[in-house]
Amino acid sequence: MVWVPGLMCDRTVWAPIWPAFEPFFINRVADHRQADSLVRMAEQVLEAAPTRFALVGHSMGGRVALEVCRLAPERVSSLVLMCTGCLPLPPAQAGQAEVDKRMGLVALAHSQGVRAMALEWVKGMVKPDRLDDQALIETIVAMMARQSAQIFENQISALIGRRDSSPVLTGLRIPCQIVCARFDSWASVAQHEHMASLLPSNTPVEVVPDAGHMVSLENPGATIKLLLPFLLQALHQGPNDALHEPAPCTPP
Template structure:
């Protein structure tokens, strides 16, 4: 069975995909690579590919989706199928770039928790009974990864290339999925990716924001299961 590689979002680790790992890990090998050793998307992709199986199914959320697009650009023959979750194919906007410098300075100064609490976490999730538990898990993941990873990932995101041409060349089974209430990577960006990738499937998860893998795990896992069986 084809190995599955899962790429988490910024300042997240394998715990982001806990429900999916539980569902799929019984039947196939799953790899969740570290994503904080380099400060560019191209270098991160090369590092992942160096340690990846010869061919694999690739799913990435948010920054993980951005990295998945770069992996696809660098080694299209190794990606057997592709899932892009709550992500963005475009280069970073100037106003977003400008906001990263004070965030990085704050993280370097020992204020990573405050950056995550005040500037990032409020944008993550839809309202719901499990919201606080997911936010708490996000904070735990971020604090475990630490400020150096935050800075590296911030620089990688800031300087990333536009990947729309990459998506036009994708010719493997592809799922484009997002939470309907995602404010960081809204539905229209996923509609764009769906248009760019011939034959892709677009799935929008109601009642979820930026992290449907945790907010609506059953619905998201079901969509991923269908994708893996295409």
């Protein structure tokens, strides 16, 4: 199984839920630090992954996962999309506002360092009442601070240049799960309901309570209860090499 982390995230984002999956899956984390487009990130996933695999994408990683499905749908056995989206940059003023906000963070990362940027960015990334949770906030900030301002700029460029993945969703013929968080200020429940409506199967939106965008760090127990049964059921619905074929992605 390949896990695709989001913007400036690494294996840390999955750490609290990992033990629940280790008895059942060979788990690998995608590494897209050297890419500056979602398509290239998806290509790197495919280059490192086994022939057929389950795929979990969070935030930007969800958009990368959709690009993987666009490029090689026959290789993905099941798909989980978490706290993500499928639409391109909006037109006109709304799109420019998003670009300005993102590039403001890039400028902050270059001028004051990634840690300073992360301390600002994290304010909208967790449920508001968790902002005083020093251990949680430090975990997120330290994870981002391990990467460079240039990596951040590259990933922001990738997000700004994202394509419309709606046609990918309408064409999927594999088990899919859509997961969001009740207090996610970046990827709303309504946004996920729109994605679910595009799937050919009747796929409900699973909502994690008491969590914001960093759902697996904020509410790992609820995240496990949603993902693990779905992925195990999908595993037994058809052939899946994820258990049997090692992948040279970055190990957990």
